[in-house]
Amino acid sequence: MSTLTVEGLSVHYGGVRAAHDVSFTVEPGQSLGIIGANGAGKSSTLKAIMGLAPRQARAIRFGAHDLLRAPAHTLVRHGIGYVPEGRHVFPGLTVEKNLLLGAYTSSWKRTPIDEVYELFPVLGEMRGRLAGALSGGQQQMLAVGRAMMCRPKVMLLDEPSMGLSPKLVGDIAGVLKQLNAGGLAILLVEQNAKLTFDVTTTCLVMENGEIAASGTSAELSDDPQVRRIYLGL
Amino acid sequence: MRRILFIILAAVAAWLLPYGLGGYAIHVADVAIIFAILAVGLGLTMGVAGQINLAQVAFFGVGAYTVAILTTRAGLGFWTAALLALVTAVVAGLLAGIPALRMQSHYLGIVTLGLALAFTNWVTNAHVAGRAEGISDLPVPPMFGVDLSSGYLFYYVELVVFAVALAFALLVVRSPLGRRLRAMRDDDLAAGALGAEIPLLRMTAFVLSGLYGGLAGILYAGLIRFVAPESFNIANMFLLLAMVIIGGRSSILGCVVGAVALSLVREALLDASGYAQLGYGLVVVLVVVFAPKGLAGLPGQLRSLLRRRGGGSRAQLGPFQPYEAAARAGGADVLEIRGVTMRFKGLVALDEVSLTVPEGQIRGIVGPNGSGKTTLFNVISGFYTPGQGAVLLRGREVTGMAPYRLAQRRVARTFQNLRLFEDLSVRENLLLGLDRTRTWWIWRYPSVPWKVLGYERALRRRAGALIERFGLAEVADAEPRSLPYGIQRRIELARAMAMAPDLLLLDEPAAGLNGEEVRQLAEIVRSIRDAGVTVIIIEHNMGLVMSLCDQVTVLSSGKVIADGPPAEVAVHPDVVAAYLGDSMAAPTEESAEAAVEEATR
Amino acid sequence: MQVLLQTLIGGVTFGAVYALVAMGFSIVYRTMGLVNFAHGSVVMIGAYAASTFYLATRLPFAVAIVVAIAVTALIGLVIERFLRPLENKDFTLMLIGTIGFGAVLEAGAVLVWGATGHAVPSPVATGPIDVAGIRIPTYSLLVIAVAAAATGLLALFLQRTKRGAAMQAVAMDHQAATACGIHVGRSNAMAFAIGAGLAALAGSLIGPMLYVNPTMGGTLGIKGFAAAMLGGFGSMPGAIVGGLAFGLLDAFAAGNFQEYSELVTFLVFAVIVMIRPTGIFGEATVNRA
Numbered sequence A: 001m002s003t004l005t006v007e008g009l010s011v012h013y014g015g016v017r018a019a020h021d022v023s024f025t026v027e028p029g030q031s032l033g034i035i036g037a038n039g040a041g042k043s044s045t046l047k048a049i050m051g052l053a054p055r056q057a058r059a060i061r062f063g064a065h066d067l068l069r070a071p072a073h074t075l076v077r078h079g080i081g082y083v084p085e086g087r088h089v090f091p092g093l094t095v096e097k098n099l100l101l102g103a104y105t106s107s108w109k110r111t112p113i114d115e116v117y118e119l120f121p122v123l124g125e126m127r128g129r130l131a132g133a134l135s136g137g138q139q140q141m142l143a144v145g146r147a148m149m150c151r152p153k154v155m156l157l158d159e160p161s162m163g164l165s166p167k168l169v170g171d172i173a174g175v176l177k178q179l180n181a182g183g184l185a186i187l188l189v190e191q192n193a194k195l196t197f198d199v200t201t202t203c204l205v206m207e208n209g210e211i212a213a214s215g216t217s218a219e220l221s222d223d224p225q226v227r228r229i230y231l232g233l
Numbered sequence B: 001m002r003r004i005l006f007i008i009l010a011a012v013a014a015w016l017l018p019y020g021l022g023g024y025a026i027h028v029a030d031v032a033i034i035f036a037i038l039a040v041g042l043g044l045t046m047g048v049a050g051q052i053n054l055a056q057v058a059f060f061g062v063g064a065y066t067v068a069i070l071t072t073r074a075g076l077g078f079w080t081a082a083l084l085a086l087v088t089a090v091v092a093g094l095l096a097g098i099p100a101l102r103m104q105s106h107y108l109g110i111v112t113l114g115l116a117l118a119f120t121n122w123v124t125n126a127h128v129a130g131r132a133e134g135i136s137d138l139p140v141p142p143m144f145g146v147d148l149s150s151g152y153l154f155y156y157v158e159l160v161v162f163a164v165a166l167a168f169a170l171l172v173v174r175s176p177l178g179r180r181l182r183a184m185r186d187d188d189l190a191a192g193a194l195g196a197e198i199p200l201l202r203m204t205a206f207v208l209s210g211l212y213g214g215l216a217g218i219l220y221a222g223l224i225r226f227v228a229p230e231s232f233n234i235a236n237m238f239l240l241l242a243m244v245i246i247g248g249r250s251s252i253l254g255c256v257v258g259a260v261a262l263s264l265v266r267e268a269l270l271d272a273s274g275y276a277q278l279g280y281g282l283v284v285v286l287v288v289v290f291a292p293k294g295l296a297g298l299p300g301q302l303r304s305l306l307r308r309r310g311g312g313s314r315a316q317l318g319p320f321q322p323y324e325a326a327a328r329a330g331g332a333d334v335l336e337i338r339g340v341t342m343r344f345k346g347l348v349a350l351d352e353v354s355l356t357v358p359e360g361q362i363r364g365i366v367g368p369n370g371s372g373k374t375t376l377f378n379v380i381s382g383f384y385t386p387g388q389g390a391v392l393l394r395g396r397e398v399t400g401m402a403p404y405r406l407a408q409r410r411v412a413r414t415f416q417n418l419r420l421f422e423d424l425s426v427r428e429n430l431l432l433g434l435d436r437t438r439t440w441w442i443w444r445y446p447s448v449p450w451k452v453l454g455y456e457r458a459l460r461r462r463a464g465a466l467i468e469r470f471g472l473a474e475v476a477d478a479e480p481r482s483l484p485y486g487i488q489r490r491i492e493l494a495r496a497m498a499m500a501p502d503l504l505l506l507d508e509p510a511a512g513l514n515g516e517e518v519r520q521l522a523e524i525v526r527s528i529r530d531a532g533v534t535v536i537i538i539e540h541n542m543g544l545v546m547s548l549c550d551q552v553t554v555l556s557s558g559k560v561i562a563d564g565p566p567a568e569v570a571v572h573p574d575v576v577a578a579y580l581g582d583s584m585a586a587p588t589e590e591s592a593e594a595a596v597e598e599a600t601r
Numbered sequence C: 001m002q003v004l005l006q007t008l009i010g011g012v013t014f015g016a017v018y019a020l021v022a023m024g025f026s027i028v029y030r031t032m033g034l035v036n037f038a039h040g041s042v043v044m045i046g047a048y049a050a051s052t053f054y055l056a057t058r059l060p061f062a063v064a065i066v067v068a069i070a071v072t073a074l075i076g077l078v079i080e081r082f083l084r085p086l087e088n089k090d091f092t093l094m095l096i097g098t099i100g101f102g103a104v105l106e107a108g109a110v111l112v113w114g115a116t117g118h119a120v121p122s123p124v125a126t127g128p129i130d131v132a133g134i135r136i137p138t139y140s141l142l143v144i145a146v147a148a149a150a151t152g153l154l155a156l157f158l159q160r161t162k163r164g165a166a167m168q169a170v171a172m173d174h175q176a177a178t179a180c181g182i183h184v185g186r187s188n189a190m191a192f193a194i195g196a197g198l199a200a201l202a203g204s205l206i207g208p209m210l211y212v213n214p215t216m217g218g219t220l221g222i223k224g225f226a227a228a229m230l231g232g233f234g235s236m237p238g239a240i241v242g243g244l245a246f247g248l249l250d251a252f253a254a255g256n257f258q259e260y261s262e263l264v265t266f267l268v269f270a271v272i273v274m275i276r277p278t279g280i281f282g283e284a285t286v287n288r289a
Helices: A042-049 A072-078 A095-102 A113-119 A121-125 A136-148 A166-181 A193-199 A217-222 A224-230 B002-020 B023-048 B056-072 B078-101 B105-125 B151-173 B176-186 B188-193 B198-224 B234-247 B252-268 B270-290 B294-310 B373-380 B403-408 B426-434 B439-447 B449-469 B485-498 B515-530 B542-548 B566-570 B573-580 B589-599 C002-032 C039-057 C061-086 C091-113 C138-160 C162-172 C174-179 C184-209 C216-231 C236-275
Strands: A004-013 A016-026 A031-036 A059-062 A080-083 A154-158 A185-190 A202-207 A210-216 B333-344 B347-358 B362-366 B388-393 B411-413 B503-507 B534-538 B551-556 B559-564 C129-131 C134-136
Touching (some): A004 A042, A016 A042, A016 A185, A031 A042, A095 C162, A113 A121, A121 A136, A136 A166, A202 A217, B023 B056, B023 B252, B078 B105, B105 B234, B151 B198, B151 B252, B151 B449, B176 B426, B176 B449, B234 B252, B252 B270, B252 B294, B333 B534, B347 B373, B347 B388, B347 B559, B373 B503, B373 B534, B449 B485, B485 B515, B515 B534, B542 B566, B551 B573, B559 B566, C002 C039, C039 C061, C039 C216, C061 C091, C134 C138, C138 C162, C184 C216
Parallel strands (some): B362 B551
Antiparallel strands (some): A004 A059, A202 A210, B333 B347
């Protein structure tokens, strides 16, 4: 089993500092959440781990693999699934093609596509449709499904609740809890603190590109300041 | 002072140059100046205004051919023909510019290239244009008894024309018009939101292109006294492009240097033209990859390389100096929205939204991600035209009005993801907001250029005051992209306030700010309100909304679900449900916009 | 009527070639968002490579075409490698860079083959077929058949293979594609090579119909580009329809306006794209204002 380790990660876009000296670990089977406002550096952190943003770090490791030196397209082979912010499905391809591309690095003869259809029956019904024609919620399921196709050990999710109705957010939460219960480690980045506290056991709060607080999700959800700022209570 | 010295030196050198040149060499210099004028024109259109115009060589041809035809076929005098040629070239520029109203970038490139081919095709086949043989024996331009058939004397005519053309181009670039053109090049949406009349500006760019092309064409006709299709073919268009790219397309002086340098190189390699073209091609490719700003950009590139080594300095914001409070006028509604519905491909982003905002209020608009808040702003500021409903500004209907018109009616906005002009300094960003002239104002450029300079000086004084007020003195001449996020947010706010707005729309102004910065923001927004500006603010930071806003409107799935004082709205059952509950499963704005974007990719 | 049908056949033949050029443009544009202004020059190189090989070796024309495709695919790879630093960054710069490459290729052709060009004998010896009084050149049929086959193969590749799907995925979203494990650079290089190969095919086919010379790329490239635009940039069906439409427009302009055909063609083209900048199959991100 592999632990995702991030040590001293910083992200700069030009002169703009998006994240600074961020460190955390995600143990096998653990669920870690990162909450924070728009622009707090959460997405940049995830993108940097995936090698999709300019980064500096002391170390980014997954088990024995050094991700800092691995080209971005090799991460999926190590069992890291990524659900990008805003879903980013391939709109002009069918649902099925989208899913199969999630398994690009392995043989298309033996993919977990049936498991994905079982988890999201609606995707099975729409397998022949273009992904761009799906609703926001269905696209989100497709993005999660696509990330599952590489049989990941850890899944990184960037704002899966974005633009979804509360009902769909609830559905996504259910799926994530189910996946986590099945042994998949989860790193969830969210503005929606309620969803995050619901899904994860441990949580970080990011402000201004730095980790401002951390604790168990239960502790944080009772913290008066967190409640005021992130839950609007 | 050093600049004046440099100008005098350059002028003296240019004036004395013919004394050191032989008969052929002066001819080469004459041709180089013509290319320099063409390059300045292309630099203005393509480099400064960002219009991919590949018909510049055709405007050149229009100028030269008009002179040739009018003098040899219609028997007009040279200078009468020249005047008409200039008008014809400008008209050609206007016509070729029409496609720019509908398309940009490569589309525009291919259409203008097609038009250039059409021109070559016409002159190659039309009897009046002398077909493939061209027209020879053009008259020598008369000039008070001076014999302009001499390359030496013609040089001085060219020199004067070139000096005027260059000075005019520099005036354009360093004044409000040039700034607007550059802003349009970088981000036409944001430029429109600041009141730049984008369609007129694009046409202006093409008029300039035609003007400089025509000017060069007239000089060419007077110098060579022979025109033929191959002088205006695509290969020469490429040569011209290479001059501008190698010199540095957004720098007028760079274009001149590129033009002169390549003209000389071309002359030196006349016997090996195949190798010469190979050379230009390679140099263009290398410049594009390694020195995108051309020769003119090299010093800056070196400097930034050194600076990176030295490590950047952290800029600091100064304190904000509050506006003087204005007497609070009450009552009148600044903005009224009546039943606005906005659909994207069948998905409803705004559903019968109605609201009114009275003068002097700070109105908060909140709602879950994708509830239609930014869409609402885009409707108010003219980016979207709603399917149904009306937007009224101080009682006047403005539905579907273009963003620049709304900006002229003093609606200012900021953007969720910051839309500062990256290639312009902070000061220039603010100057764009301050400049309230309309595009037709540019008649002053050719007629009373000193007034333009006077206006520019006045603008700069006001920009200085604004920079002081918003505490931006330390960063005034930096490029926005090099600055921390919090400062960029402050700049965008200052830029919006530069427009002296009546209605200010702020889209998530606190996003990415730290606690102290949020506190300062609240203070600034209050001061802006006290100065008599009505403010509408979209914000996720509930703490800020609760403390700052006089009234809050809550959107959910494109509908207004609550409207009232913050304290009341916060406990409204529908609001609690929208944020925390589990109802309303409708497709959202996010997915609708994403679908539109994706479909259009 | 007969004249009309005769023009139609000529138009469709050239249209098939324009369609190939347009498909080459489109596949590169789709995957990399790059408008390859050097494409016309690649067509020209393809024409030269095929005809030179054919004339020198007397081997079947098909072999010459394969050689030409190999040569241009290699050139495509070189261009892509050079411009890779600009991918997904500055659109205008990339565009100008490809114009630079076009000039290099053209100059290279002049240096290698001379400025005058050469005629290519038709590789099909048989005379035209007579159908109800209309003479259909056999070579036209060959051109149309080869173009159709190439289109079919390309569609099959994009629809049925993993690499084809990956190439489309990169076109739609290169970050998400990377996260799926697709090497974006490699995929782009392949798209570029395919685009160049299509250009070579077009060039080889048009060689015997025109006079092969170093400047033929300019006009052919612009026409293919215009065809792509007419159909809707980046759309494969659009490239085919646009190519045929442009071929017909060209043929009718030539029939009715003789030497002014180019003038008429481009003016009509300008008017059409003014009315519908997104083309028949549509790409809407034309004017971001």
